[in-house]
Amino acid sequence: MQTLDVVEPAQTREVWRILGQISDPEIPVLTITDLGMVRSVHHRDDGWHIGFTPTYSGCPATDFLLAAIREAMEKAGHQPVHIEQMLHPAWTTDWMTPTAKTRLREYGISPPQGHACHATSAAVEVSCPRCGSLHTSLISEFGSTACKALYRCDSCREPFDYFKCI
């Protein structure tokens, strides 16, 4: 059976681990690997190739994260680094790991509900990250960042952010 050890050198896992420590500047509880923004890590003759995808077309954190990746790789002595920005396939909240969703909820942000394919059709049931109630209502389709919408819990009356499903 082919395993990661066979296909890629042991360092690859180390690089994934390093990248997994870089937090998203807008949602510090999540890292770029939690969000699925790192698409690939390969070691080739001319250095490390990292495939990276931005979340939204206009995400202002993109340049910051590219610099953070370069810095982290340099600190760990993995040089040189080539970052390939990949637009295809388009980023989706479906790539968010289950543990990331749990941490997001604990942080006070309701994680994306359902599957991105149905994102714009049916209204989803958004649950309150504090009391778990499903009696919630939309306040604003746009929130403090591109990836969030603003909701209010009708049970505990607290407002909260919902991570949009796209």
Next chain:
Amino acid sequence: MTYSPLTTYTLRLGDTCLVLAQRLTAWCGHAPELEIDLALANIGLDLLGQARNFLSYAAELQGAEFDEDKLAFGRDEREYRNVLLAEQPNGDFADTLMRQYLLDAWHVVLFERLALSRDAQLAAIAAKAIKEVRYHLRFSRGWLVRLGNGTEFSQQKMQHSLNKLWRFSGEMFEADELEIELAQLGIAVDPRTLRTAWEEEVFGTLLAATLVKPQEAQYRTGGKQGLHTEHLGPLLADMQYLQRAYPNQQW
């Protein structure tokens, strides 16, 4: 400056996003409600990101001495290739919303088709943008229906904006030789083929919003060829001021 057909087509797509983004950001801090302020700024940010993707690709096609900033801040009005509707003034919230709705509905049908382009980069940019513009459409359609069914005054205002902007809608479905040739190669979307799907969305929503489709008018066109209304010049003067006064300045 001469551009290849593919570069010109890419600039048309990018300029419409860029000019509309610039218009929307002018609302930041001025919208009627905080939630609307957030929405318009966020929609503008998405469009700016899409514009960056298109313009970076256009610069890449054009050659080493170009980049997205040179294209955005270094071209004159006559070199801009956006559709006229995008450059129309913000006016009041009804005007901004109507302009947004008509363009959102067009972007959705356009990007759905462009995502199937034989040009891999255009397809990738469109596939990413489609998720964003669908969300924008949900917002603008929702407000259109709400204000159309609001008070007599809000209904009048929406109808007035619709009547005013309708003459710019025809340009979105007008094809020139360049687009027809690129469409035959499977790269561009022939704009004429988008009309039915757009009308299906727009006519249904106008009905739900109790608004009346204006009479067919003489459509204003020319933006894609660089012939703009009087409103683009001042917008560019504002947007390009810093780079014109201090060329190549970096943040």
